[in-house]
Amino acid sequence: MTDQSIQAEVPYLDIASPAFAMNSEAVRNAREQSWYARTNYGIGVLRYAEVTELLKDPRLNQGSAKWPDYHDVHSGIFYDWWAKNLLVLEGEEHHRIRRLLNPAFSPTVARSLEPAFAAIANELIDEMKAKHARGEQVEFVHDFSEPFATRALCAMLGVDHQHWPFIASRANTIGYALSVNIKEDIEEIDQAVHELYDFVEELIEDRKKNPSNDVVTKLVQFTQDGDKLTDAELRNGLVLMLFGGMDTTRNQIGLILQTYMRNPDQWELLASDPEKYGKAALEEGLRVNPTTRWVTREANETFEFHGLVIEKGTTVHLFTMSSGTDPVAFPDPEVDLTATDRKQHHTFGGGVHHCLGHYIARADIGVALPLLAQAFTDISCPGGDEWLPDSGNHGPVRLPIDFTVR
Secondary structure, eight states, rough: OOOOHHHHSSSSOOOOOOTSSSHHHHHHHHHHOSEEEESSSSSOOSSSHHEEEEEEEEOEEEETTTTHHTTOOHHHHHHHHHSSOOOOOOOOHHHHHHHHHHHGGOHHHHHHHHHHHHHHHHHHHHHHOOOOOOOEEEHHHIIIHHHHHHHHHHHHHTTGGGHHHHHHHHHHHHHHHTTTTTHHHHHHHHHHHHHHHHHHHHHHHHHHSSSSSHHHHHHHHTTTTSSSOHHHHHHHHHHHHHHHHHHHHHHHHHHHHHHHHHOOHHHHHHHHOOOHHHHHHHHHHHHHHHBBBOOOEEESOEEETTTEEEEETOOEEOOOOHHHHHHHTTTSSSSTTOOOOOOOOTOOGGGGGTTTTTHHHHHHHHHHHHHHHHHEEEEEEOOOOOOOSSSOOOOEEEEHHHHEEE
């Protein structure tokens, strides 16, 4: 068989199209046809087994480092921050910074924050109930997922909760940098990064003078003894936390609520026994409806993989959502809180670039989800919802909901 005939059998996905959706028949059909698809930007890997292998393959680097350059952004404060943040670093520099940041994101830290996360969630749930009782429309992003995600960050960092609107606003603006319109928005993006830098600089100086039992104090202490974080690395890391922690958590909570609106029987199961089904409800929601629809890698050398020659410099998108519902890996891929043999999903990536904050993310969303289930039933969306594109990072921009208070 010739190379041309092999290429002809490989499906093509136009991932740059506004109409492209990861949760579509086109993607499912492509996955059935082949383990990968050709796309506008390199290849897309569709199946669980191959995504699992490639996430850990040292011949692939993190693929987002050149994103600003691809869109003719070559300088500025965002550009400098992006080039030095943990998301895009490789090799020993990546390993060193990750090693130094790790203790601040440990399972012990995550567990210690759960009471604070629960208090925030219950406060917002009470406000939603009051709004509903007054006959006002509850909008889930505005009324719960955005303030919860940002205030959970405040609790983690020991920041006064009055700052959450500022943090959310600047993090939202930095999110424009992940769009193909980055060049048009770069002045606003640069300003948001600058303001967050100023904010974390004040926070660092305060913790040096007034240490506390919070993540910022732990990280400040890591800059003061021996082989530790530099001041620049600490500032960069804290800005990344404020951006990434708010954006992904907000999106993911909205997507998990969407999942259980479509699976009300599983929602009722969670509400009936949160202790028994809480972890499964979280992991099933993450598996079938992740905010990170794919993770991007780039080949650092030419190599052959399952009969395909991947040239050095090729962009490789690992379709985490598609892999999470691959019927070969998940013979019954529908949401099922009673399933006992689920493979590990890849919502938090894998390999050396596995999400540093996954314990915290699992803790805050894992606390909020059962509390929501115990508070509300018959949840539906009456319309008027708005969504980010169903591509790289996805989630609701606006999600009005109706419900019955239990």
